[in-house]
Amino acid sequence: MTDYKCKESDIGKTLLEIFCAEGLCQPETPCGGKGRCGKCLVRCEGALSAPDENEIKLLGDKKGFRLACLARCEGDFSYQLTEQTEADIQTDFAGDITLNKATEGKLLAVDIGTTTVAIYSIINGKVKDKISFVNPQTAHGADVISRLVFAGQTGAETLKNELVEAIKPYGADTDYCVICGNTAIEHFVTGEDASGIAKLPFTPASLFGCEYQMPFAKKTYIAPCVAAYVGGDITCGAVASGIDRAEELTLYIDIGTNGEIVLADKDRALCCAAAAGPAFEGANIECGCIAHTGAVEKVWYDGGLKYKTIGNAPATGICGSGLIDCVSALLAGGELDETGRLDEDRYYLGDVYISQKDIRSLQTAKAAIAAGIKTLAAEMKKPITAIKKVIIAGGFGTHIDPDSACDIGLIPQKLRGRIEFMGNCAGHGAVNCALSEAERKRTEAFAKRLEYIELSGHKKFNQLYVDEMFFEG
Numbered sequence: 001m002t003d004y005k006c007k008e009s010d011i012g013k014t015l016l017e018i019f020c021a022e023g024l025c026q027p028e029t030p031c032g033g034k035g036r037c038g039k040c041l042v043r044c045e046g047a048l049s050a051p052d053e054n055e056i057k058l059l060g061d062k063k064g065f066r067l068a069c070l071a072r073c074e075g076d077f078s079y080q081l082t083e084q085t086e087a088d089i090q091t092d093f094a095g096d097i098t099l100n101k102a103t104e105g106k107l108l109a110v111d112i113g114t115t116t117v118a119i120y121s122i123i124n125g126k127v128k129d130k131i132s133f134v135n136p137q138t139a140h141g142a143d144v145i146s147r148l149v150f151a152g153q154t155g156a157e158t159l160k161n162e163l164v165e166a167i168k169p170y171g172a173d174t175d176y177c178v179i180c181g182n183t184a185i186e187h188f189v190t191g192e193d194a195s196g197i198a199k200l201p202f203t204p205a206s207l208f209g210c211e212y213q214m215p216f217a218k219k220t221y222i223a224p225c226v227a228a229y230v231g232g233d234i235t236c237g238a239v240a241s242g243i244d245r246a247e248e249l250t251l252y253i254d255i256g257t258n259g260e261i262v263l264a265d266k267d268r269a270l271c272c273a274a275a276a277g278p279a280f281e282g283a284n285i286e287c288g289c290i291a292h293t294g295a296v297e298k299v300w301y302d303g304g305l306k307y308k309t310i311g312n313a314p315a316t317g318i319c320g321s322g323l324i325d326c327v328s329a330l331l332a333g334g335e336l337d338e339t340g341r342l343d344e345d346r347y348y349l350g351d352v353y354i355s356q357k358d359i360r361s362l363q364t365a366k367a368a369i370a371a372g373i374k375t376l377a378a379e380m381k382k383p384i385t386a387i388k389k390v391i392i393a394g395g396f397g398t399h400i401d402p403d404s405a406c407d408i409g410l411i412p413q414k415l416r417g418r419i420e421f422m423g424n425c426a427g428h429g430a431v432n433c434a435l436s437e438a439e440r441k442r443t444e445a446f447a448k449r450l451e452y453i454e455l456s457g458h459k460k461f462n463q464l465y466v467d468e469m470f471f472e473g
Ligand code: FES
Pocket: 028, 029, 030, 031, 032, 033, 034, 035, 036, 037, 038, 039, 040, 067, 068, 069, 070
């Protein structure tokens, strides 16, 4: 347990507010600290407010724990973040680094995700260190929209400072730093006005692809964005995957809160962002969690649901890959019909369960991504079968079972057997950009070549979205 000496100004603040203000490690907060998800568990004792009815209900039988967004400080206390808070963050990537032997000195490549931050420290042309942590901004909401709202309500400075302070310790003596993130996050970290991203016609203040003065490096390059919801993480990641040089039709998907999709061949390159919601990251799922020890990561059907957890620990939640497997297994076992109706209201995996409500959240998430893929193919006037390769990027993607993803229709069934996982492509792209000016120019050129397809109000997308809500029989 860590002791916390309370200051006068801490009295009445929630533990989450204190952790945030003090720059301390924080628990995951899928509901954005609104006291709804019950996931911000902290083991603690000491002078804290008594739990209210809502907290008692959310805590259930978890003795010795409090919820960081609800427990308020009344004096000194001791605390310990649970294992649930140690995110298993994907920093690895497939493929080669663009080695540039002429690159001397210290470089930094930073991939700021909505949920996690991955930092690569590069010394004399080689990645020496990979560090990852939960994005401190999760305290203001699990998704970008809540943070845009927060930024609009005087929170912009806080959002910038939190990221700058989180990156600064790794930046000492850095000559050049590359940052990639979604468009909103690139606005937050640079302090650009993000208000245009939150409202129609979704016009960002900047599309970046230029250098900034930031306090953690002599020069900092912010990766180029394409539109309000296709950011520098996608341009960096897509280029690192090689799709910008693909001869045959290739699909690149980064599955997260938003499913960003790129479809390209030698003639055209299209992209879109499908609002999947945070279901794949564990939010809006009753027992959902990020991929940590104890998370159900694999599920299969063998006369009933069988499962495996990360680290073979007792099940404490279901992460995105487990959720997709679970739905695939329920379909295989005939316990779930094509409309998404479960035979029973809950199916248990040890102490955790999947519910009818969870299936509905997953249906909307998978329908958004599948419809996004099909809309791009339709815009290209190509059949789905013309797609020769599917690249799935992102930490979450690495863990999913490709067959389960096809079974539930997240990836069209016709693309079964064509799926490749490339890990953290955005981080890979940021490293390449840090090492080479040619890679920065290549990424900028691809960002310019990409045609953005807006899905909201897109007739074809709306029609496909409704169709994709169903599970194929
Ligand atoms: S209940 Fe605290 S973050 Fe959701």
